[in-house]
Amino acid sequence: MMTPFIAEFIGTAIVITIGNGVVANVILPKTKGQNGGLVAIVLGWTMAVFIGVYFSSKISGGHLNPMVTISLATAGKFAWALVPTYILAQLSGAMVGAFVVWMLYKDHFNETEDQATILACFSTGPAIRNLPQNFIVETFASFVFMLSIFYIQPAALEMGALGAVPVALLVAGIGFGLGGPTGWAINPARDFGPRMMHNLLPIKGKGRSDWAYSLIPILGPIVGGILASIIYLHFLQ
DSSP states (O other): OOOOHHHHHHHHHHHHHHHHHHHHHHHHHTTTTTOOOHHHHHHHHHHHHHHHHHHHHHHOOOOSHHHHHHHHHTTSSSSSGGGHHHHHHHHHHHHHHHHHHHHHHHHOOOOOOOOOHHEEHHHHHHSSSSSHHHHHHHHHHHHHHHHHHHHHHHHHHHHHGGGGGHHHHHHHHHHHHTTTTOOOOHHHHHHHHHHHHHHHHTTOOHHHHHHHHHHHHHHHHHHHHHHHHHIIIIIII
């Protein structure tokens, strides 16, 4: 009874629940993981992506990311007719995952007075706010991610569900190497869905959701993914 829509929905919800959950555990006050730092966050997101892709790969291909879906369609490796369904599942799953994080860490959110800390548990934000530079970083990180995915994909088919391992390690590598400036969204659903929940949920003292920045983690990954598709399709096959 598992359909691609359900697989993408649940897989993305898993990714956000674990990934944003790690962020909350590290930066919110009075948690067991407080002050865990970048290493804990990167490793948490690595495991989140591994579990989400492992869960969904046999049913939906384990996209869990609108950038991956659009890029594969651009390269002719995925049907455009299925793109809206996949993206809807991914965005919905990301929202549910963010809701779960808020529900489980609600007491800790109530203890948090800093608005930026609350928002960081939902969406990404730059270390230094310079929108053109932030866009370049997200675009390039997504370009590297998607170009690598094209070469991981054939090997992953031979590995079965364990094909999630190289994808997870790729997320870790980009996080450690390129994640410092913007928090390496490389996934529009990862940012938009939780940011929307931050906007909607009754979070004490949450402040604004910073929609002015939101286009960076949405458009940057899509542009980077499409560029990777074009270069792969015309120059690297």
